[in-house]
Amino acid sequence: xxxxxxxxxxxxxxxxxxxxxxxxxxxxxxxxxxxxxxxxxxxxxxxxxxxxxxxxxxxxxxxxxxxxxxxxxxxxxxxxxxxxxxxxxxxxxxxxxxxxxxxxxxxxxxxxxxxxxxxxxxxxxxxxxxxxxxxxxxxxxxxxxxxxxxxxxxxxxxxxxxxxxxxxxxxxxxxxxxxxxxxxxxxxxxxxxxxxxxxxxxxxxxxxxxxxxxxxx
Numbered sequence: 456x457x458x459x460x461x462x463x464x465x466x467x468x469x470x471x472x473x474x475x476x477x478x479x480x481x482x483x484x485x486x487x488x489x490x491x492x493x494x495x496x497x498x499x500x501x502x503x504x505x506x507x508x509x510x511x512x513x514x515x516x517x518x519x520x521x522x523x524x525x526x527x528x529x530x531x532x533x534x535x536x537x538x539x540x541x542x543x544x545x546x547x548x549x550x551x552x553x554x555x556x557x558x559x560x561x562x563x564x565x566x567x568x569x570x571x572x573x574x575x576x577x578x579x580x581x582x583x584x585x586x587x588x589x590x591x592x593x594x595x596x597x598x599x600x601x602x603x604x605x606x607x608x609x610x611x612x613x614x615x616x617x618x619x620x621x622x623x624x625x626x627x628x629x630x631x632x633x634x635x636x637x638x639x640x641x642x643x644x645x646x647x648x649x650x651x652x653x654x655x656x657x658x659x660x661x662x663x664x665x666x667x668x669x670x671x672x
Contacts, residue, residue, distance in 0.1 A: 456542060457552065457568035459560060468551045468567050470495040471576070481656045492555055494576035499550075501578075510581035513605040513619040515658060518626065519671070521606075521619060525628050526668040533627045533635050534654035537588075538647040540623035544573030544583025581622070588620060591645050611637075626654055 462468060474493050478486045525532050537543075552568045554560065573583045585605075592607045593599070597618070600606040605620045616638055617628040625642070629635045642648050654662050663670040 456572040456574065457570045459554075459563055459566040460551075460569045461565070462551055462567045466549070466551055467498070468553050469498040469577075470553050471555055471574075473556065481661065491575055494550075494552055494570075494574045496576045496578045496580075499578050508578045508582055510585045510622075511604045513621045514603055517603045517606060518619055518621070518657065518660075521617060521626070521628055522662065522669055522671065528630065530628045530630050531632055531635060532654040532662065533639070534651040534657065535625045535627065535639060535642060536649040536651060537623040537625070538649055540588075540646075541573050541575050541577075541580040541584045543587050543646060544580060545587065546570055546573055546577075546579075546583065548579075550577070584623075585620075588646075592618070595641055621658060624657060626657060 471492055471494050474489075474491045476489055476491075478489055480486045522532070524530065550570045552570055552574070554564075554566070554568055560566070570577075573580045589599070589604075595609075597607040597609045600608065603619075607618045607620075609616050611634050612631070614629060614631040614634055616631075616634050618638070619626045619628075627635055627638055629638070639648070639650060653664075656662065661672050663672075
């Protein structure tokens with residue numbers, strides 16, 4: 456993600472900090488404890504350290520529409536999560552950061568980190584992640600929905616597979632379980648993924664399959 460260098464004259468560093476938190480399961484119990492290194496992006500200067508910051512996400516109305524389509528056509532719905540998604544983004548700007556607390560290299564205390572990959576907290580982090588994911592999908596034969604740029608679709612062996620992306624949460628819709636597994640293998644070959652199996656919880660919505668459709672609450 457970075458390499459240690461001497462800070463060039465006239466350049467400034469952005470600080471960083473550790474963010475510690477508990478991640479909860481849908482029932483409120485503790486899933487795991489997380490420690491994440493975050494850059495202090497508020498120190499970045501526009502048109503110098505970053506340019507564009509926007510990043511599209513799937514609309515909640517689009518997800519509800521896809522769930523309705525899945526109910527009508529009895530599609531299987533699987534869910535995956537991209538681990539540390541923002542760390543996949545490539546950086547084109549020169550960004551320097553202080554060495555993280557607790558991980559300062561002995562004898563090189565005066566050096567700083569030049570970031571080669573995106574980091575949580577950077578202004579352009581979400582944009583660079585989406586750009587990386589979008590390129591991956593297009594290279595693997597997927598097309599982008601013109602009404603929602605975070606919905607991708609592809610025809611495979613007389614079946615359609617649809618993927619919706621909300622930052623780092625993915626829903627995969629398809630009638631064929633084998634094609635879903637092939638899609639998961641493709642994603643695993645490009646990113647560090649977590650397979651959550653059949654979808655049951657997305658963006659605060661609980662998904663329950665019933666005999667005559669899908670129940671949301």
